[in-house]
Amino acid sequence: MKKVGVIGIGNPLRRDDGIGIVLLEKLVERRNELPENVDFVNGGTGGMNLLHILARYDVVVVIDAVNFDGEVGESKLFKSEDVNSQKIPINISTHESDILKVIQLSKKLKECPSKLFIFGIQPEDTSFGQTISTNLETVVESLMFCLENKIKKICSVG
């Protein structure tokens, strides 16, 4: 059986940036609805440790706040090769690194999962704060069901 990893990424202290963790926790509560071979990983703020997490799985779904100039709460399931990073790192360190670059590195080192999807959610506000913005909060439940269905579909394809 293939090992599937669902990895939530984000900083819950930066409001909507934490949506990846919020959705991960909601999925964990409903883990009985999902196949047994799915692991749930809190990837925190990513960084180089993500490299080691990726190496453990055959299939990975990363949940993360992604600014793609969409509507707040809009979600997209995409592959890392579908996008170009526009991120300008403020401070390249192991605390802050572009996860697309970590994925690239993982691929070049030939240890990246054969299937890797990013479930990106458009944030509204990533300033300091422990709560998700009101506009995003209203769609959290529907995002969770949408994500759950996508994970089930990915698992059924294998």
Place this chain on the structure above:
Amino acid sequence: MNNNVDINVEHVTRVEGHGNIILNVKKGKIEQLQWQVSEAPRFFEAMLRGRHYDELRSITSRICGICSIGHSLASLKATEDALGINISMQTAVLRRLAINAENMQSHILHVGYLAAPDLLGVGSVFPLVGTKHTDTLLKIVKLHRLANEMSDLICGRTVHPIRLVVGGFSAIPTKRQLLDLKKKLEDAVKITKEVAGVVNSVVGNFPDFHRETEYIGLSSDKEYALYDGDITSSDTGKHPDYKDYKSVMDEYVVPQSTAKHAKHNRDSYMVGALARFNLNSKQLHPIAQEVANMFGLKPINYNPFMNNVAQLVEFVHNIEDSIRWIDHLVSSGIKDEKPVNTIAKAGRGVGIVEVPRGILVHDYTLDKNGKCAKANCIIPTNQNHANIQKDMEEFVPQIIDKPEKEIELSLEMLVRAYDPCISCSTHYLDVKFI
């Protein structure tokens, strides 16, 4: 000499946290040269007040996502000191394994991911893939992964340990798990030597800069001190009264920085891998000695850039040390020990350990109910800030004739050599669909 230089690096990259370098030269005269730390204070000491002694470790672990094991151990030692608890030999050995794991995690991360790009002439670790250095990078990733697995096994997590508790461990690794780890550590010795060989081939790219300073760290008659030892200065020797650490680590505030500076016998002192090497190199295990010799690293070495090399030497020592302690545990029989029982009482305790960036102190005063009434934490990076500033003041006149970009890079490399760990940051993706 350059007549005018205007360098304003805000912030220095490839360090943990935010620090700025300001250099302003007008008509050949240095008008401003500062290493600035501009981060907001985090009030951890205030957060501890009123908390039960059982909670202090898990709160202080969060001070740092890299040194969370080190903060946990300093916290436990301070708490146990205040409560008058003696830990078992097995706990002391497992804690040594934990501190080795963290030193390995942090050192390989710094040398491999953050400092190596300077030596290899690239902006970050990512462009190294696909070059002739791919193999070396793979080895570094493998070593980092091993250090993470070791933290996971001993401490229950890669970061922010959960098995380290007051009086012992909440869960103990099995003999089988320890022997598997030993096998991996043995394999890692060869890999590390190969990585060291590559670093040695480019180590000449570090500036040949020397400035005499004071080095402070723990030292012990029994071992290369990391978990236990006496506060020791390269200028004034041992200070066995650990509760009087403030007589050595004199912290003060400077206008340019929200982080404190520290001094002792001189204007500044250095802590960390190079300080420990300078104080205790004779106690390194044999292969670590061999690697130090390969680099020609001998005490006392006054070149701060060699802190990177000292980290690599310590990495090898940590592997050898861990293998020895695993052998000890296996031969004496691993016991399923429960943590020592604790009873709340009033008292003051001080815990001092060496963490990757240097000597770390936690000092707690507990009330009769076991709640924290007062706390003080002295963090290694803060002890190094003044030394970075003094290094810059002596280094800049030596490189002032070089092009501005080169001066800037040299100063950034100097800061990175100290492996400063200033705080934590945020993360989100910004993409455009193609």
